[in-house]
Amino acid sequence: MDFENILVEQKDKIAVITINRPSKLNALNKNTIEELHEAFKSLDATTKVKVILITGSGEKAFVAGADISEFANYSIEEGTELARNGQELLFDFVQNLSTPVIAAINGFALGGGLELAMASHFRVASTNAKMGLPEVSLGVIPGYGGTQRLPQLVGKGKAMEMIMTAGMISAEEAKDWGLVNNVVEQEELLPFCKKIATKIARNSSVAIAAAIKSINANYKNAVNGFDVEIEQFGKSFGTSDFKEGTTAFLEKKKPNFE
Numbered sequence: 001m002d003f004e005n006i007l008v009e010q011k012d013k014i015a016v017i018t019i020n021r022p023s024k025l026n027a028l029n030k031n032t033i034e035e036l037h038e039a040f041k042s043l044d045a046t047t048k049v050k051v052i053l054i055t056g057s058g059e060k061a062f063v064a065g066a067d068i069s070e071f072a073n074y075s076i077e078e079g080t081e082l083a084r085n086g087q088e089l090l091f092d093f094v095q096n097l098s099t100p101v102i103a104a105i106n107g108f109a110l111g112g113g114l115e116l117a118m119a120s121h122f123r124v125a126s127t128n129a130k131m132g133l134p135e136v137s138l139g140v141i142p143g144y145g146g147t148q149r150l151p152q153l154v155g156k157g158k159a160m161e162m163i164m165t166a167g168m169i170s171a172e173e174a175k176d177w178g179l180v181n182n183v184v185e186q187e188e189l190l191p192f193c194k195k196i197a198t199k200i201a202r203n204s205s206v207a208i209a210a211a212i213k214s215i216n217a218n219y220k221n222a223v224n225g226f227d228v229e230i231e232q233f234g235k236s237f238g239t240s241d242f243k244e245g246t247t248a249f250l251e252k253k254k255p256n257f258e
Helices: 030-045 076-095 112-119 146-154 156-165 171-177 186-201 205-217 225-236 240-250
Strands: 006-011 014-019 051-056 061-063 101-105 108-110 122-126 130-132 168-170 182-184
Touching (some): 014 030, 030 051, 030 076, 051 061, 051 186, 061 101, 101 112, 101 186, 108 112, 112 130, 122 171, 130 171, 168 171, 205 225, 205 240
Parallel strands (some): 051 101, 101 122, 108 130, 122 182
Antiparallel strands (some): 006 014, 130 168
């Protein structure tokens, strides 16, 4: 896959998407969002990839926000459409992807960058990473799901504080608050994430996709997450992965999930 603003590498059932706009600190513009959508969609469709890592190029930024120059003069209608399209194409799309997505936060994750990391299934940060949602300092609010996902991860009070102050928190603070799972040195970030991804890749992709769907259901209005879990659990019994996994367990050998 050839793109202008992102790089995609694939090896051993693990794909790495790198947002590659170093001169803009990897800021998200319309074209980059569209390219990310196409990359995630394509990788999710192939059985050759079982885990996707998303990171930023260089040592300064994961994604330092949205490209403000692109929408500074938008009208109300254009702003509304910007948020709606962005969430459909990328942020909601990533959250509901059946392939696990790990955000490797290698530096600044601000605004849309933090929103992209939060849309991923979980996050690992380097020690130099800084995270925040500074939108109110520009007279706007987070528009790519930040007001919804941040309280789910850190709680209402902490989310209110982060959004209202427009301030940044360190990687260690993010870990203490539950925003990221792990913090490692920058040079260890991708190897550490790939180690986790390798463990995930050994398991049933079919079952993982069902688990993602069930967990996400708990955060949707008018959806009973327990009912979704029951439905997805039952469907698992009809898969070849279930037969492989249970047979291997009973025969005391490792499963081979295809």
